[in-house]
Every structure is written in structure tokens, then in C-alpha cells.
Amino acid sequence: MARLIKIFDTTLRDGEQSPGCSMNLQEKVQMAKQLETLKSDVIEAGFAISSPGDFESVSEIAKIIKDCIIASLARTIPKDIDAAWEAVKYAKRPRIHTFIATSDLHMKYKLKMSPEEVLERAVSMVKYAKKYCEDIEFSAEDATRSDPKFLVKLFEAVIDAGATVINIPDTVGYIIPDEYYKFIKEIKENVRNIHKVDISVHCHNDLGLAVANSLAAAKAGASQLECTINGIGERAGNAALEEIVMSLYTRKDYLDFECNIDTSKIIRTSNLLTSITGVPVQPNKAIIGANAFAHESGIHQHGVLNNRSTYEIMTPQSIGLNENKMVLGKHSGRHAFEKRLKSLGFHLTPEEFNQSFAKFKQLADKKKVIYDEDIEAIVSKHCFNTPEFYKLKNYVINIGNTISTTASICVTFNEKDIEEVALGDGPVQASFKAIEKIVGKDLNLEDYRIRAITKGKDAQGEAVVKLSYQGKTYTGKGLSTDVIESSITAYINAVNKIMLALSYDNKENTMNIP
Numbered sequence: 001m002a003r004l005i006k007i008f009d010t011t012l013r014d015g016e017q018s019p020g021c022s023m024n025l026q027e028k029v030q031m032a033k034q035l036e037t038l039k040s041d042v043i044e045a046g047f048a049i050s051s052p053g054d055f056e057s058v059s060e061i062a063k064i065i066k067d068c069i070i071a072s073l074a075r076t077i078p079k080d081i082d083a084a085w086e087a088v089k090y091a092k093r094p095r096i097h098t099f100i101a102t103s104d105l106h107m108k109y110k111l112k113m114s115p116e117e118v119l120e121r122a123v124s125m126v127k128y129a130k131k132y133c134e135d136i137e138f139s140a141e142d143a144t145r146s147d148p149k150f151l152v153k154l155f156e157a158v159i160d161a162g163a164t165v166i167n168i169p170d171t172v173g174y175i176i177p178d179e180y181y182k183f184i185k186e187i188k189e190n191v192r193n194i195h196k197v198d199i200s201v202h203c204h205n206d207l208g209l210a211v212a213n214s215l216a217a218a219k220a221g222a223s224q225l226e227c228t229i230n231g232i233g234e235r236a237g238n239a240a241l242e243e244i245v246m247s248l249y250t251r252k253d254y255l256d257f258e259c260n261i262d263t264s265k266i267i268r269t270s271n272l273l274t275s276i277t278g279v280p281v282q283p284n285k286a287i288i289g290a291n292a293f294a295h296e297s298g299i300h301q302h303g304v305l306n307n308r309s310t311y312e313i314m315t316p317q318s319i320g321l322n323e324n325k326m327v328l329g330k331h332s333g334r335h336a337f338e339k340r341l342k343s344l345g346f347h348l349t350p351e352e353f354n355q356s357f358a359k360f361k362q363l364a365d366k367k368k369v370i371y372d373e374d375i376e377a378i379v380s381k382h383c384f385n386t387p388e389f390y391k392l393k394n395y396v397i398n399i400g401n402t403i404s405t406t407a408s409i410c411v412t413f414n415e416k417d418i419e420e421v422a423l424g425d426g427p428v429q430a431s432f433k434a435i436e437k438i439v440g441k442d443l444n445l446e447d448y449r450i451r452a453i454t455k456g457k458d459a460q461g462e463a464v465v466k467l468s469y470q471g472k473t474y475t476g477k478g479l480s481t482d483v484i485e486s487s488i489t490a491y492i493n494a495v496n497k498i499m500l501a502l503s504y505d506n507k508e509n510t511m512n513i514p
């Protein structure tokens with residue numbers, strides 16, 4: 001039967017030690033409520049002695065949260081343990097989490113204590129905490145750089161003193177997965193009373209191995225994994241909860257573990273933390289990054305459209321997302337483009353499809369991402385198009401703060417080039433005047449608007465020009481990543497609509513013919 005792994009969330013304590021991730025009381029309470037919904041077994045709500053604000057947050061969370069163990073961190077110092085207890089005592093299931101460093105390096109240079117003193121302090125403070133609280137977690141800070149023989153002695157003593165959880169942290173993210181496996185095994189096999197407690201691990205991500213190390217430790221016998229949402233935490237962060245949990249869930253076949261986390265709440269919890277801290281998640285972050293369920297390459301999109309398991313090892317729904325994303329870009333192929341056209345309600349002939357696909361690829365070379373609005377614009381421009389009586393060939397604009405703006409526009413009409421130059425107050429006005437000269441008529445510009453139809457610096461600008469001619473209004477549209485070009489093509493498009501109307505009316509073409 002699969003072994004249960006308890007999840008200890010320390011987003012509100014170690015996570016908050018991440019620069020820029022401080023949270024106030026209300027924010028911590030919001031996060032704690034969400035962690036309860038997520039069904040975290042333990043919430044480390046803070047480090048009560050560290051500030052009045054942290055003390056208040058821990059005690060408030062202890063009062064509100066009913067379904068999780070609530071822990072506060074404390075050094076092996078009586079005043080820290082007093083504060084931790086005063087804050088967690090309201091919890092239905094309180095825990096005091098006390099720690100002391102055990103590596104020679106930390107003991108000598110930081111604590112300035114001998115191993116004997118550290119052992120004596122650890123034991124006495126676990127006993128001290130035990131007077132308050134049944135559930136005591138003891139952590140050997142920097143355990144993975146500590147002498148395993150010393151750890152064995154220390155752990156036996158603190159378990160005898162009443163510890164219920166023994167944490168073996170990889171404080172500086174130093175250990176390698178198979179090494180950690182052996183390390184935990186060695187401790188498990190040599191600490192005579194280890195069966196009385198949960199073995200916990202707490203991994204940092206300095207070498208990017210926090211999750212791999214946590215899983216290796218679980219394989220070796222750890223029954224509690226400490227982690228944070230989005231992997232926030234000191235330096236390179238802690239093991240990411242979502243990565244650990246989805247590994248347990250997705251590779252249950254191999255790992256044979258289960259946990260209580262409701263995976264469908266993962267994305268909401270991650271988003272809440274991002275909105276509270278304002279610290280964004282990198283797009284390629286496993287599980288919760290914007291690209292974690294996005295496919296851009298044609299070959300992948302084709303595979304996923306046929307059977308999503310070809311390129312998805314878990315479903316977006318399993319973490320609470322509605323759908324995967326098919327991102328259309330320069331690497332996309334016809335299958336994904338066709339699917340998107342259908343979902344946008346377009347039914348194109350093969351010829352229209354080929355033309356639109358070619359235009360889409362051209363645009364994708366210029367833009368990073370193609371949005372639905374881009375596709376709509378491509379299709380309406382190239383498939384539902386007005387005949388191009390006048391077609392823009394090229395344009396040159398001279399602009400400066402000490403000269404009048406000059407626009408030189410060249411169009412083709414009946415396979416001949418016509419070029420005109422005009423001055424104006426700005427590039428758009430000068431261009432419109434030049435086109436007016438080309439068509440040889442006074443066209444009344446009723447309205448002109450420009451808007452970005454997609455996002456980003458490389459957004460497409462759609463220009464809309466309304467021209468009135470002989471009592472009727474004609475609307476032209478132009479689309480380009482260059483707003484001057486979209487304005488010129490919008491004007492020409494409106495002129496072409498006038499030409500089309502005139503040809504329908506069987507009137508003689510009164511526009512300029514060279």
C-alpha cells in the first residue's frame with residue numbers, strides 16, 4: 001500500500017525569508033486559509049519571536065485554522081520557545097519547532113559552541129518546549145554538512161527528551177539525491193528510537209536539487225516533506241510544494257506514495273501568493289509557470305491535438321487549470337492554426353486557408369505571440385477583402401522637430417505606379433494628403449482611430465479610417481506592427497471601398513486614373 005507523506009508548508013516562515021516576500025497579518029491569514037483549503041498537513045505560520053507582527057500572525061492563524069497543525073519556529077532559547085508557545089497555543093493542533101545548527105562550521109563560527117554544548121542545549125530545550133506542547137519538531141540546521149555520528153547521538157537524545165518529529169535539513173542546498181538517500185538511511189538505521197518519530201526533510205534549492213533531494217529522502221524513509229508554494233524561500237528558495245506533490249501524484253507508479261494535498265487547488269494557491277507578494281513566477285516554472293501547459297511547436301501541437309498524453313504528463317485540470325494552451329507563434333503548424341480558426345468560427349476554403357496560413361507565418365516572424373485578434377485581423381484582411389484597386393507599394397516619411405513633415409506615397413493602380421508627395425502636421429496627416437492627391441478627389445475624413453489590438457511592445461496597431469464621399473461613409477481598416485503603415489493602408493482600404501461601391505453602382509470611375 002502507498003505510504004502517506006505529510007506535507008509541511010513553510011511558505012509563511014522560510015518562504016517569507018525570501019527577499020521581497022514579506023507579508024502582513026491579513027496577507028498571512030489569507031494564505032493560511034488557502035493552505036488549509038489545499039489540505040497541507042502542517043502550516044509553519046512564522047517565527048513568533050522575530051517581531052510583534054510575526055507573533056500576531058502566528059497567533060491569529062492558530063486561532064482561525066482548524067484542519068492543519070500550526071507550527072512556530074524557535075531557536076533553542078527559552079524566550080523563543082515561550083513566544084512560540086504563546087502564539088501557537090490557540091491552535092487545535094499546535095507544534096513548537098525548535099532548531100539548532102549541528103555542523104562543525106556553524107557550531108564553531110556562528111554559535112561558538114562545542115558539540116557537547118549543542119547537544120545539551122538541544123535536549124534541554126526540547127524538554128522545555130515539551131512542558132508546553134505535546135508535538136515538538138526538532139531540526140538539526142545544516143544537517144547535511146554535519147557529522148552523521150554526531151547526528152545519531154543528538155537525535156537519540158532529543159527523541160528521548162520528547163521530540164515527535166526529527167528534521168534533517170539540507171539548509172544550504174548542498175547534498176546530491178543519492179547521497180541524501182544514503183544519509184537518511186544511515187540515520188534511520190542507527191538511531192535506536194527513530195521509529196517513535198516522523199522523519200522530516202527540508203531542502204533548499206541552491207543547486208536546483210531541492211525537489212529531487214526531497215523525493216530521494218522520502219524513498220529512504222522520510223515521512224514529512226517541508227516545502228513552500230512557488231518554491232520561495234531563503235536564497236534560491238525551498239523545495240516547491242507543487243513540484244513535490246505533482247511528482248508524488250504523477251509518478252505514484254514508481255514512488256508509491258500518497259499525500260493529502262488537493263492538487264486541484266494548486267494553481268489558485270500559487271496565484272494568491274504571487275498576487276500577495278508581487279513576486280512573479282518564471283514562465284517555464286514547473287507545474288505553475290505560464291508555459292507549463294502551453295505548446296507552441298507545430299509537431300507538439302499536432303501530437304497534443306490527437307492525444308494530449310503525447311506531450312503532457314499531467315492534466316491542467318489536475319492542478320486547477322481549465323485547459324492547456326496552444327500558443328500560436330513562428331513554430332506552429334497547420335493543424336493548430338486550423339483548430340484555432342475553427343474555434344474562432346471561421347470556415348475557410350482551402351485557398352483562403354493557405355493564404356491566411358502564409359500571412360500568419362509572416363506575422364509570426366515579426367511578433368513573438370499571435371493572439372486571436374491577430375488571426376481575426378489576418379482572416380478579415382485576406383479572406384473577406386475589398387479588391388485592391390489601389391495598393392500601397394511603398395512610403396517614405398520625413399519627420400523632425402524643425403521641419404514640416406513630408407510624406408511620399410507610392411501606390412500601384414492598374415499595374416502602374418503613382419507617386420505623390422504632401423506636407424502635413426504629422427506623418428499621418430501628410431500621408432493622408434498624399435493619398436488624396438493620388439486619388440484626385442476631396443475626400444472628407446470623418447474619423448480616424450488607432451488602437452493596439454494585442455499586447456506587448458510588438459502589438460499590432462489597427463487603424464480605422466472613415467471617409468465620406470457623395471453622402472456615404474466608407475470605413476477602411478489597416479493592420480500592421482507599424483502604426484503609420486496601418487494608418488496608410490486603412491485610408492487606402494476606405495478608398496478601395498469607395499471604388500467598389502462605384503463599380504457596383506455602374507458609375508464611371510471618377511477617381512484619378514493615370
Ligand SMILES: CC(=O)SCCNC(=O)CCNC(=O)[C@H](O)C(C)(C)COP(=O)(O)OP(=O)(O)OC[C@H]1O[C@@H](n2cnc3c(N)ncnc32)[C@H](O)[C@@H]1OP(=O)(O)O
Binds near residue numbers: 014047075
Ligand atoms: C536556516 C534558517 O532559516 S534559520 C531561521 C532564519 N530566520 C530568521 O533569522 C528570521 C527571523 N530572525 C530574527 O528576527 C532575528 O534574527 C532574531 C529575532 C531571531 C534574533 O535577533 P537578534 O537577537 O538581533 O540576533 P541576530 O539575528 O543578530 O543573531 C542571531 C543570534 O542567535 C543565535 N542563534 C542562532 N541560531 C540559534 C539557535 N538555533 N539556537 C540558539 N541560538 C541561536 C546566534 O548565535 C546569535 O546569537 P548572539 O546574538 O548571542 O550572537
Ligand SMILES: CC(C)C(=O)C(=O)O
Binds near residue numbers: 073170171172204
Ligand atoms: C530552521 C531550519 C529548518 C531551516 O529553515 C533550514 O535548515 O533551512
Ligand SMILES: [Mg+2]
Binds near residue numbers: 014171202204234
Ligand atoms: Mg530553511
